[in-house]
Amino acid sequence: MKKRMIFAVLLAIGPLCAFSNTRAQDKKEAADLIVSGATVVTMDSERHVFEDGALAVKGDAIIAVGPSAEILTKYDPKRKIDAGGKLMMPGLINGHTHIPMVLMRGLIDDVTLDDWLRKYIFPAEARNVTEDYVRWGSRLALAEMIRGGTTTFADMYYFEDAEAEETKAAGLRGVLGETWIDFPAPDNKSEAEMAAYTEKFLKKWQGDPLIHAAVAPHSIYTCSEKTLRDAAALARKYHAPILIHVAEMRKELIDSLEKNGATPVQYLERIDVLGPDVVAAHCIWVDYTDMKILADRQVGCVHNPSSNMMLASGVAPVVDERAAGMRVGLGTDGPAGSNNDLDMMEEMDLAAKLQKINRVDPRALGAKGALEMATIEGARTLHLEKEIGSLEAGKKADFAILNLDVPSAVPMYDVYSQIVYALKASEVETVVVAGKTLLKDGKLLTVDEAKAMTKAKEYATKVRATLQQ
Numbered sequence: 001m002k003k004r005m006i007f008a009v010l011l012a013i014g015p016l017c018a019f020s021n022t023r024a025q026d027k028k029e030a031a032d033l034i035v036s037g038a039t040v041v042t043m044d045s046e047r048h049v050f051e052d053g054a055l056a057v058k059g060d061a062i063i064a065v066g067p068s069a070e071i072l073t074k075y076d077p078k079r080k081i082d083a084g085g086k087l088m089m090p091g092l093i094n095g096h097t098h099i100p101m102v103l104m105r106g107l108i109d110d111v112t113l114d115d116w117l118r119k120y121i122f123p124a125e126a127r128n129v130t131e132d133y134v135r136w137g138s139r140l141a142l143a144e145m146i147r148g149g150t151t152t153f154a155d156m157y158y159f160e161d162a163e164a165e166e167t168k169a170a171g172l173r174g175v176l177g178e179t180w181i182d183f184p185a186p187d188n189k190s191e192a193e194m195a196a197y198t199e200k201f202l203k204k205w206q207g208d209p210l211i212h213a214a215v216a217p218h219s220i221y222t223c224s225e226k227t228l229r230d231a232a233a234l235a236r237k238y239h240a241p242i243l244i245h246v247a248e249m250r251k252e253l254i255d256s257l258e259k260n261g262a263t264p265v266q267y268l269e270r271i272d273v274l275g276p277d278v279v280a281a282h283c284i285w286v287d288y289t290d291m292k293i294l295a296d297r298q299v300g301c302v303h304n305p306s307s308n309m310m311l312a313s314g315v316a317p318v319v320d321e322r323a324a325g326m327r328v329g330l331g332t333d334g335p336a337g338s339n340n341d342l343d344m345m346e347e348m349d350l351a352a353k354l355q356k357i358n359r360v361d362p363r364a365l366g367a368k369g370a371l372e373m374a375t376i377e378g379a380r381t382l383h384l385e386k387e388i389g390s391l392e393a394g395k396k397a398d399f400a401i402l403n404l405d406v407p408s409a410v411p412m413y414d415v416y417s418q419i420v421y422a423l424k425a426s427e428v429e430t431v432v433v434a435g436k437t438l439l440k441d442g443k444l445l446t447v448d449e450a451k452a453m454t455k456a457k458e459y460a461t462k463v464r465a466t467l468q469q
């Protein structure tokens with residue numbers, strides 16, 4: 001009797017199970033995009049890597065990352081990208097650059113930083129940099145950055161509002177600082193003008209999902225204490241980031257010791273500039289006290305290996321800085337005179353190798369550490385780690401897909417080693433920022449790069465002529 005009842009119950013449940021299975025499929029969660037089949041390098045806190053991995057996107061954010069089978073069962077996407085055999089990683093973060101300077105790429109190289117700035121670049125900028133120049137320079141640079149897998153960059157230049165508009169149109173994420181400097185700049189001729197321009201700029205972009213408008217006092221050697229304090233006060237009024245060059249040259253350190261009786265970092269600490277809203281480029285000439293201050297103040301520091309080498313500025317003590325608990329990201333600087341390109345793949349490679357040779361120790365900084373500096377640590381450096389820097393649910397959908405079907409990418413034993421020491425920017429095939437595709441299978445979707453290149457050549461003729469005057 002009992003057995004018969006169980007049998008009857010099973011008969012009744014059977015079709016019910018089948019029914020609930022179909023319902024489960026019907027009830028797949030909606031997603032806008034699924035990328036599947038890739039080797040997914042997440043850079044999450046446990047540094048998960050999924051061999052046949054997938055990522056689901058809804059709106060501008062990642063909703064899930066995991067094995068392809070799991071993600072494809074759970075989500076029903078509007079759009080799919082089959083990334084079988086490819087590599088997916090977080091978009092790279094260029095923590096320090098001056099992108100419109102691409103139009104002066106190669107104009108004058110192989111001179112000292114002081115000469116380069118004062119004899120060539122500042123005069124060339126005074127004669128050539130207009131809003132139109134900044135727009136075309138930005139477009140060219142944005143195309144180059146997208147092609148290299150960069151999804152976020154921090155910039156210091158002039159006419160930064162025009163640069164912000166171009167960045168927004170291209171779909172990249174930017175921390176964009178209007179430069180304050182104690183001489184008439186191409187855009188603003190006095191501190192009053194700088195302050196008025198910057199305040200308008202900060203107000204305009206408040207709350208924008210892609211653009212973080214910032215204030216960029218150039219450095220302690222080009223800004224008075226008043227300029228530095230005023231720039232910081234204005235930034236803090238609007239909760240905006242502060243971008244500045246710090247301890248970049250030995251001359252800067254010597255002059256600061258003489259003039260301020262303090263290192264550049266300790267001088268900035270004394271005048272209340274340092275804080276968790278500051279991004280300091282370079283931090284080369286720093287001692288242990290400086291490192292402790294920078295760590296305690298949660299200042300983001302950006303290492304620029306190409307620039308350190310090209311200008312022979314010295315080598316930032318990145319290994320010690322990381323050990324001291326500092327937030328250390330990676331940048332290209334330049335792209336004129338101090339690097340000449342915006343290639344973050346190359347910068348990771350150089351970052352690791354520069355620390356190795358500097359410490360005569362191949363263990364000094366490894367591939368994984370270099371990739372951290374260009375992704376999750378880069379995000380911490382810009383104080384954006386809650387939004388970007390890794391591929392995990394809740395973060396913005398900013399990522400790059402790289403082709404592994406090239407001789408230099410085969411075989412692959414260690415994914416970090418491959419990314420940093422073997423793969424090139426040319427392997428970047430698809431780039432997505434905030435869920436929007438900017439580069440698809442090698443085709444740029446948001447920037448007219450042919451037109452930007454034509455304009456760049458026209459500008460080169462103009463710039464060369466003004467320098468000969």
Ligand SMILES: [Zn+2]
Nearest residue numbers: 245281333334
């Ligand atoms: Zn710089």
